[in-house]
Amino acid sequence: MSALGILGRFAAMLVLLLVNGVVLIYMLRKVLGRLHLRIGPNRVGPFGLLQTTNDVIKLLTKEDLRPDSADAWLFNIAPYLIFVPSFMAYIPLVFGPTLAVTNLDTGLLLAFALTSLVPLGVLMAGWSSNSKWSLIGGMRAAGLQIAYEVPLLLSALGPVMMAGSLDPARIVAAQSGVWLGFIPRWFVIPQILAFVVYAIASQAETQQTPFDMSEAESELITGFANEYGGMRFGFMYLAEFSNTFIVSAIGTMLFFGGWQLPWVATPAWLAPFVFIAKTYTGIFVMMWARGSLPRFRVDQMLSFCWKVLIPVSLAWVVVWACVQRLWPVVAMAVSR
Amino acid sequence: MEPTYAFDYSVIAWFLIGGVAFVGVTLGMSRLLQHRKPGRVKSEIYECGVEPVGPPWVQLKIGYYLYALLFVLFDVETAFLYPWAVTLDAMPLFVLAEMVVFLAILALGLAYAWKEGALQWR
Numbered sequence: 001m002s003a004l005g006i007l008g009r010f011a012a013m014l015v016l017l018l019v020n021g022v023v024l025i026y027m028l029r030k031v032l033g034r035l036h037l038r039i040g041p042n043r044v045g046p047f048g049l050l051q052t053t054n055d056v057i058k059l060l061t062k063e064d065l066r067p068d069s070a071d072a073w074l075f076n077i078a079p080y081l082i083f084v085p086s087f088m089a090y091i092p093l094v095f096g097p098t099l100a101v102t103n104l105d106t107g108l109l110l111a112f113a114l115t116s117l118v119p120l121g122v123l124m125a126g127w128s129s130n131s132k133w134s135l136i137g138g139m140r141a142a143g144l145q146i147a148y149e150v151p152l153l154l155s156a157l158g159p160v161m162m163a164g165s166l167d168p169a170r171i172v173a174a175q176s177g178v179w180l181g182f183i184p185r186w187f188v189i190p191q192i193l194a195f196v197v198y199a200i201a202s203q204a205e206t207q208q209t210p211f212d213m214s215e216a217e218s219e220l221i222t223g224f225a226n227e228y229g230g231m232r233f234g235f236m237y238l239a240e241f242s243n244t245f246i247v248s249a250i251g252t253m254l255f256f257g258g259w260q261l262p263w264v265a266t267p268a269w270l271a272p273f274v275f276i277a278k279t280y281t282g283i284f285v286m287m288w289a290r291g292s293l294p295r296f297r298v299d300q301m302l303s304f305c306w307k308v309l310i311p312v313s314l315a316w317v318v319v320w321a322c323v324q325r326l327w328p329v330v331a332m333a334v335s336r
Numbered sequence: 337m338e339p340t341y342a343f344d345y346s347v348i349a350w351f352l353i354g355g356v357a358f359v360g361v362t363l364g365m366s367r368l369l370q371h372r373k374p375g376r377v378k379s380e381i382y383e384c385g386v387e388p389v390g391p392p393w394v395q396l397k398i399g400y401y402l403y404a405l406l407f408v409l410f411d412v413e414t415a416f417l418y419p420w421a422v423t424l425d426a427m428p429l430f431v432l433a434e435m436v437v438f439l440a441i442l443a444l445g446l447a448y449a450w451k452e453g454a455l456q457w458r
Binding site: 006009010013014059060061062063064065066067068069070079080083084087088090091101102103104109110127129130131132133134135139142143146147149150153154157160161164165166226227230231232235298299302303306307310311314317318321322324325326329 | 344345347348350351352354355356358359360362363365366367369370371372373374378379380381382383388391392393396397399400403404406407410411414417418421422423424425426429432435436439442443446450455456457
């Protein structure tokens with residue numbers, strides 16, 4: 001890969017992230033609006049399409065304040081720590097048979113490692129603001145986001161076992177073809193339990209509403225981001241939407257065959273559109289949940305994670321490992 | 337695959353540098369564009385318009401740290417599980433049995449924490 005190649009990939013992913021941010025914010029407002037029987041933005045531009053663009057300009061030109069009592073150094077670097085990993089998490093995404101930033105043998109692990117840095121930045125932002133709301137938001141993020149990381153990682157093990165690889169490209173490739181002549185070989189079908197755990201845990205990881213304890217609007221105003229304004233806040237907000245895209249994209253690659261259409265061969269030019277369409281469908285479902293469910297209490301959320309999700313996903317890992325490893329052995333013994 | 341291995345990973349470093357640069361440049365641009373007018377009241381922390389009482393950097397619930405400890409335990413365990421899951425089919429049955437024993441011990445640990453009330457938010 002030449003220097004130009006790297007620059008091109010960098011620019012492409014950056015543009016994708018920014019477009020995702022603008023589109024997803026508009027989509028969130030419209031979807032939530034419809035779910036709440038409102039109209040959503042409809043004043044700026046046709047159908048309110050220019051609303052987010054205007055918001056970006058507003059954020060850019062707004063004075064970004066820092067409280068005098070805040071810890072300046074940590075306060076300044078927290079937006080970097082939240083935004084940059086979520087941008088880097090675009091590296092392992094596979095958009096088509098030959099379309100990806102790069103091929104990484106351990107791409108899946110890299111994606112999870114990067115998304116798990118977010119709680120650190122959130123905690124840093126919350127603590128350094130020297131404000132009670134921010135600190136509570138930051139601590140909740142540390143307690144809850146990391147807790148839901150365990151089931152998230154455990155639920156991804158099922159597809160990894162089936163594909164026998166951590167390379168997203170190979171995990172996607174392992175899902176081509178059909179079972180029994182008509183069921184697409186998507187891992188969601190045998191791994192439905194793992195997928196449910198993944199969906200719940202990723203909703204918590206991206207701090208979306210049934211689990212948005214770290215920003216809980218009605219109790220903590222905006223939680224950890226309370227003291228942030230202007231573009232610093234803008235980056236945190238953008239990272240949140242970027243993370244939503246990432247978890248949905250990883251879910252698509254792990255459970256829904258990535259860029260592949262079911263039953264028919266996918267032409268290379270269509271693959272990225274299929275991938276984006278599947279990912280956006282996932283995001284829509286997440287927004288749907290966000291618009292329909294009330295927020296959990298902190299203790300409910302923690303006990304749900306530790307007493308339901310983690311035991312269930314641990315048991316599933318054991319059950320599936322035994323099924324997958326012992327099946328050929330048993331089949332051979334029976335046929336003999 | 338093999339010859340490109342080292343180079344593939346260098347992309348991560350370039351994305352890191354580029355990402356930091358992008359945030360830095362954008363924040364710098366915003367700094368030039370914005371109208372700055374600092375004030376004493378403006379740089380106070382925000383608590384719904386009420387004057388803040390007492391320092392916010394106080395001792396927090398010990399419960400958070402308990403959960404953090406449990407998290408470290410299970411996260412490290414999951415990191416062990418990944419290489420095992422990748423090579424599951426290629427390894428002898430003994431490896432499967434070994435991991436089941438390992439998970440059983442960890443599940444016992446979780447059950448103990450549960451029994452002792454460490455999973456209860458108080």
